[in-house]
Amino acid sequence: MKLHRRWIPMVILAAVVMAGVAIYLMWERAIAPIQPPMPSSFDSQLTLRGARVMALGDCAVCHTARGGKPFAGGLALATPFGTLYSTNITPDPETGIGTWSLDAFTRAMRRGIARDGHQLYPAFPYIHFTRMSDGDIAAAYAYLMRREPVVAKTPPNDLIFPLNFRPLVAFWNVLFLRTGPDTPEGSRSAQWNRGRELVSGLGHCAACHTPLNLIGGEKWGQAFEGGVIDGWEAPPLTRLAHGPVPWTPAQLVTYLRTGISSAHGAAAGPMLPVTQELATVPRDDVEAMATYLFSLQKPTSADTGTARAAAADQLSIQRGSVLFAGACAACHGDMSPMQSIGGRPSLATSSAIHAATPRNTIQMMLEGVPWQGERRLHYMPAFDEALGDAQLADLAAYLRATYSRLPPWDSVSQAVTELRKGDAAK
Structure with a gap:
């Protein structure tokens, strides 16, 4: 559609006014x-x-x-x-x-x-x-x-x-931008108000855990409903108590202070350095954050039924089973020494495997968890160079089918390819 000649000066004027x-x-x-x-x-x-x-x-x-x-x-x-x-x-x-x-x-x-x-x-x-x-x-x-x-x-x-x-x-x-500190809520405890101050202010948790609109602003109506940061999924913080594997406040405090939860898995990607920083602050601060976050909980509306979808690719799952036995079972197998001695979280309660998308499971396999010296139990080698896209997709399909009672993820192969390209561009 052509712009009529008589409108051109008005458009130019409007642009000049907006710039001014x-x-x-x-x-x-x-x-x-x-x-x-x-x-x-x-x-x-x-x-x-x-x-x-x-x-x-x-x-x-x-x-x-x-x-x-x-x-x-x-x-x-x-x-x-x-x-x-x-x-x-x-x-x-x-x-x-x-x-x-x-x-x-x-x-x-x-x-x-x-x-x-x-x-x-x-x-x-x-x-x-x-x-x-x-x-x-x-x-x-x-x-x-x-x-x-x-x-x-x-x-x-x-x-x-x-x-x-x-x-x-x-x-x-x-x-x-809405400037200035929040006014404390008199009907709430001092711990809740401190938690809100840290979560919504200094800790800026919503910056990662809230979806963004087309111009990069947080969608206020969906605060803490989850987002994507550096190719990783920042999960919803409003479903902690009602997800497929519910969290407790004590579990969340332990995870935020140590980077690991025996019931949900280990911190990785952008969340790992957050937990490393929170390990240095007083426990009271982290407990206040957990108190505030658990006041935001909403019941899940997703159907987490027990039946597996008929569309599961059995051949992919079988190939993934072989890969798991060779590459993963030494640490993550049910009877592995690392499970009984190292205290690694069971994959049966992994938040990544129970997530709505395969993003974090794939990223964990691609990037692993870096070596951290004396905290060597919180370590996983990266498999980005050892396994191809098809192998990672098969492993993800196997993990989802074996360690959850949820339907298979869609478009896992496509997700692996896209995430690997994103990692290569970093």
């Missing part, structure tokens, strides 16, 4: 730079509190490139709109935040505005950090300003047009 409004909305004053403060100027107890805040926020994971120095940024963050790179948040005055005052740091955390006034992209979860208390923000600032400065320039982002035009973030903020 965007520039107006995004315009923020720069906050004057400061001399990098002396580390000794920060109270040691405040700094210790800052270490706790940074662990709860999982900050080092995103702001540390693979093989890079802590908090020096440069980690590539894949998004549907291109690649972003995390920034240097060490106190280096040239490439980091050494010249940022506490006011500048607070504005970035609450509103997503850098010291010089430019918009930050919402891959930095300021829409959640805005709920942090003033005390926690000040503690995080003190902790960062006492780190070793690292000279590390952030690589340029590679976003598709027009999303590489920062003023558009101002429109995004109008839609999705």
Whole structure:
């Protein structure tokens, strides 16, 4: 359909107006730079509190490139709109935040505005950090300003047009940013309110566990209903108590603090570093998070009947059985030494195998769980180079048929191919 000539000036005018409004909305004053403060100027107890805040926020994971120095940024963050790179948040005055005052740091955390006034992209979860208390923000600032400065320039982002035009973030903020901490609910316990503060704010759990709309905003009506991050499924947090293998609050606390649950499996992918950080914080914080999450539970509406679907590919399952005996049974077989001595979770209660999609089961086989020194029991070798796509699909079919009473997954072979391509692109 051709645009009538008489409408062209109006379209151009509208585009100019939108660009002008965007520039107006995004315009923020720069906050004057400061001399990098002396580390000794920060109270040691405040700094210790800052270490706790940074662990709860999982900050080092995103702001540390693979093989890079802590908090020096440069980690590539894949998004549907291109690649972003995390920034240097060490106190280096040239490439980091050494010249940022506490006011500048607070504005970035609450509103997503850098010291010089430019918009930050919402891959930095300021829409959640805005709920942090003033005390926690000040503690995080003190902790960062006492780190070793690292000279590390952030690589340029590679976003598709027009999303590489920062003023558009101002429109995004109008839609999705609600600034300021939440008001405590008087009818709820102090533990519940602390849990909400951590889950919805500092911990930014919804950033991964909530589906996104076409412009990357969280679907508020489906909060904590599950999402996809780095090719892994972030499962719904509203079905913990009512899924095929229900969780208990105690099991969730153990999983979040150790990365392993004897009833549900081991943390892997993007969730593994989260549990490693939570292992360093007080147990009370994690218990508060579990209390809040269990208050969000909804009954499952899915039919988890006991009959297997007739469409199951028996030949695939048989091939998977042979592969399992050769590659997996030594650790995961019912009578294997690793089951009786190592305390590995049974696959019969694995959350990945009971999930609605094969995504996490496939990713676990592709990527495994990295070696972690003294925590060697929480280890699984990667099979991405040892097994082909068809073999992984057969293994997934066997695991689903053998260790669950749910229907077979659809399009497993296609999922394996797509996920392997995604891993190769990282």
